Amino acid sequence: MEIPTETQPEPEVEILNKLMKKTLVSVVLAGAAFALYQSFALMPGYQGLNLGLSNYIIESGLKDTGSLNLITAVLYDYRAFDSLGESTVIFGAVSGIVLILSRKMLPVSSKGLSFIVKRTLGIMTPFIALFGLYIMSHGHLTPGGGFQGGVILAAISIIFSIVYGSAFDYRRYSPQTKTALETGGALTFLGLGLAGILMEGAFLQNLGFLTAETGTLISAGSIPYINIGVGFKVGAGLAIIFYSMIQKTFEEDF
Amino acid sequence: MEVLEIILVIFLVFSALMTVRFDEELISIIFLSIFSLILTALYLLHKAADVALAEAVIGAGLNTAIFMSAISQIRHGDSD
Numbered sequence: 001m002e003i004p005t006e007t008q009p010e011p012e013v014e015i016l017n018k019l020m021k022k023t024l025v026s027v028v029l030a031g032a033a034f035a036l037y038q039s040f041a042l043m044p045g046y047q048g049l050n051l052g053l054s055n056y057i058i059e060s061g062l063k064d065t066g067s068l069n070l071i072t073a074v075l076y077d078y079r080a081f082d083s084l085g086e087s088t089v090i091f092g093a094v095s096g097i098v099l100i101l102s103r104k105m106l107p108v109s110s111k112g113l114s115f116i117v118k119r120t121l122g123i124m125t126p127f128i129a130l131f132g133l134y135i136m137s138h139g140h141l142t143p144g145g146g147f148q149g150g151v152i153l154a155a156i157s158i159i160f161s162i163v164y165g166s167a168f169d170y171r172r173y174s175p176q177t178k179t180a181l182e183t184g185g186a187l188t189f190l191g192l193g194l195a196g197i198l199m200e201g202a203f204l205q206n207l208g209f210l211t212a213e214t215g216t217l218i219s220a221g222s223i224p225y226i227n228i229g230v231g232f233k234v235g236a237g238l239a240i241i242f243y244s245m246i247q248k249t250f251e252e253d254f
Numbered sequence: 255m256e257v258l259e260i261i262l263v264i265f266l267v268f269s270a271l272m273t274v275r276f277d278e279e280l281i282s283i284i285f286l287s288i289f290s291l292i293l294t295a296l297y298l299l300h301k302a303a304d305v306a307l308a309e310a311v312i313g314a315g316l317n318t319a320i321f322m323s324a325i326s327q328i329r330h331g332d333s334d
Contacts, residue, residue, distance in 0.1 A: 071304045135307070143303035151311040158319045238316060245323045 066211045067140040067220040075145060076226045080204040083226075084189060086147075087233055091186065094237040101244040112165040121163050128156055136231035140220040146230030153235035158242050166246055175243065178236040185233025192222045192229070259299060266292045279328075283321045290314040 057070060057078065067073040075083050112118060136149030157178075160169040196205035206221035213219060269292060273285040290313030297306035 069304075144307055145304065148304075148307045148311050151308075151316055155311070155315055155319075158316070162319070242316075242320060242323065245320060245327070 062214065065206055065220055065223065066214055067223050068215060069140055069143065069145075071143075072139045072145050072223060072227070073220075076139075076223045076230075077206050077221075080193070080226070083230065084193070084204070087186060087189060087230060090234060090237050091182075094182070094240050097241050098244050112168070113163050117163055121159060125156060125159070128152065128159075132156070132231075132235070136228055137217070137224060139227040140223045141215065141217070146227035147234050149227075150231035150234030150236075151238060153231065154238035154242070157235075157239035161242065161246055166243070169243065173239070175240065178240050178243070181232045182236035182240070185229040185231070185236065188229030189226055189233070192226055196222070255299070259296070262292055262296050262299070266296070279321075279325050283318060283325070286321070287314050287318045290317070 057074060061070045061073045061078075062068065065073040065077045067077070132149045132152035132155075134149075135144035135152060136146055139145035139149070157169055157173060160166075160172065192207070193204040195207060197203055199205075199207060199209070206223065208221060211219060211221045218224065266289065269285050269289040273282050273289060276282050276285070290309055293313065294306045294310040297303075297309060
């Protein structure tokens with residue numbers, strides 16, 4: 001008995017198929033654009049609600065939290081629980097990426113760039129670290145906060161991997177150190193939340209007794225400490241993500 | 255201020271179109287980083303310093319590095 005050979009699809013059918021797909025995508029995109037336009041057209045209807053909340057925060061945000069930067073006040077005091085959720089999302093992403101990509105080998109990306117680049121970066125790195133720490137610790141006074149400062153700290157690890165080769169990064173800041181930093185940051189955040197339950201009566205409530213004179217570095221209750229915790233957590237997490245993405249098999253000795 | 259904003263928006267749309275248009279991934283990534291940079295300037299123009307800082311650090315810095323490393327993995331073809 002003969003096995004029936006599979007017939008190739010006609011070129012005309014394929015062209016028609018492609019046309020169908022394109023039409024479908026265009027229709028979906030047009031529908032999405034229409035829905036988006038409709039929902040944006042509704043926006044002026046919500047002005048009353050918008051006015052009340054933002055007016056309240058602008059008027060009494062400084063009094064409530066002691067933080068000069070109102071955005072940080074919203075992120076780490078009024079809506080601190082949302083920030084905890086964001087940190088959990090990053091933690092989940094790091095866990096998934098490490099689970100899929102990590103291998104038990106010493107990673108080697110390259111031997112690094114030239115001598116001039118290495119020396120220049122050796123001079124610049126402390127200033128980058130200082131800038132990151134400044135952004136983190138002054139989140140309640142100037143623009144910035146834990147998240148942005150943490151990413152700047154992660155950039156140092158990325159620069160080390162690119163310029164000096166990832167073996168240098170491995171020796172300086174091993175994945176164990178990064179994991180410990182990430183866990184420590186998360187535990188700081190949660191610990192301050194629990195301290196809020198014990199002393200003020202609600203989870204992540206701002207610790208009032210830490211508040212000092214407005215405008216000084218150690219003011220605004222627990223916000224600076226939460227910022228530093230979030231910064232180390234985010235920075236270490238993103239460094240781990242980058243580190244597990246550049247891992248390759250053992251190719252050259254160093 | 256109005257003129258600067260219009261110029262920035264035009265360049266924003268231009269860089270977004272160029273990002274999609276090129277087949278070479280490296281050029282796309284560079285245009286994406288330029289897109290983030292212009293967006294940072296726009297945020298700063300509207301006095302949203304926090305968002306501008308986040309966009310500069312994440313969009314122009316971290317995204318570029320992570321995309322580059324992903325592309326270098328794809329090019330070598332050793333997926334295991």
